[in-house]
Amino acid sequence: MAENAIRVLLVDDEELARAGLRVIIESQGDMTVAGEAADGAQAISMVSTLRPDVVMMDVRMPSIDGIQATHTLMSRADPPRILVVTTFENDDYVYDALRAGAHGFVLKRTPPDQIMHAVRTVFRGDGLLYPDAIRRLAARRRSETSSGDPALLPGSRLTDREGEVLRMMAAGLSNVEIAGELVLGVETVKTHVGNVLTKLGVRDRTQAVIAAYESGFVAPSE
Known part of the structure; x- marks a missing residue:
C-alpha cells in the first residue's frame, strides 16, 4: 500500500x-x-x-x-x-x-x-462521472418542476469563456480534455473552473453541472 x-x-x-x-x-x-x-x-x-x-x-x-x-x-x-x-x-x-x-x-x-x-x-475532483445519466436525471427533474430559465443560474454573469468551460464540464470533459479543446493550459482551465464554481456558489463540478441543467443554461440535448 x-x-x-x-x-x-x-x-x-x-x-x-x-x-x-x-x-x-x-x-x-x-x-x-x-x-x-x-x-x-x-x-x-x-x-x-x-x-x-x-x-x-x-x-x-x-x-x-x-x-x-x-x-x-x-x-x-x-x-x-x-x-x-x-x-x-x-x-x-x-x-x-x-x-x-x-x-x-x-x-x-x-x-x-x-x-x-x-x-x-x-x-x-477533475472529472464528472456518468455525464449522460446526470443529464437525464436533471432533465427529468426540470421537466417535473419548470421549463428552466438560464437567467436563474446562480451567478449567471459568467464570462463567455467560463460559459464554454461549464458546457464542456456538463459534457463530462476533464480539465485536461477541456484544455485540449480550447487550446489552453491545464492550469488556466483550472482557474476558469474555479471561477465558475465561485460564481455559482457550489463546491464542485457535479453541483455546477446540475445547476447548469436545472436552470436551462445547458440544454439536455447539448
Whole structure:
C-alpha cells in the first residue's frame, strides 16, 4: 500500500456488499479501507474519527439514509469526497444525493476496474462521472418542476469563456480534455473552473453541472 493511499469508508447496510468492495479496494496499491459503516448515522460518526478521503455511500439504508448522511457530511467545513453506490442510475435517490453534495455515483454492477476508476476520479475532483445519466436525471427533474430559465443560474454573469468551460464540464470533459479543446493550459482551465464554481456558489463540478441543467443554461440535448 502506498504511503499516501486513498482512504475509503464503505457505507452500506448489506455486509456482503461491503465485503465485496473491501476485496476490490484492498487489491489496489493506492487505496485502503479506512472503515465500514452499516448506515448513515454510523457513517457520520466514523467520518469524524477516521477522516477518510472518499466515502462510498449507499443511498437506501435504515435509520439515516445516504441522502441525509451526504447532506450532513457536506455541511462540514472539510467534508470528504462522496461517491454514491447505487443499483439503479435513474433512481431519484441518486439525483437527490447528488443535489445534496455527492461528487458522483457508480452502479453496483459496474466492473471492479471501473469502480476503482470512479473512486480515483472523485478523489481528484477533475472529472464528472456518468455525464449522460446526470443529464437525464436533471432533465427529468426540470421537466417535473419548470421549463428552466438560464437567467436563474446562480451567478449567471459568467464570462463567455467560463460559459464554454461549464458546457464542456456538463459534457463530462476533464480539465485536461477541456484544455485540449480550447487550446489552453491545464492550469488556466483550472482557474476558469474555479471561477465558475465561485460564481455559482457550489463546491464542485457535479453541483455546477446540475445547476447548469436545472436552470436551462445547458440544454439536455447539448
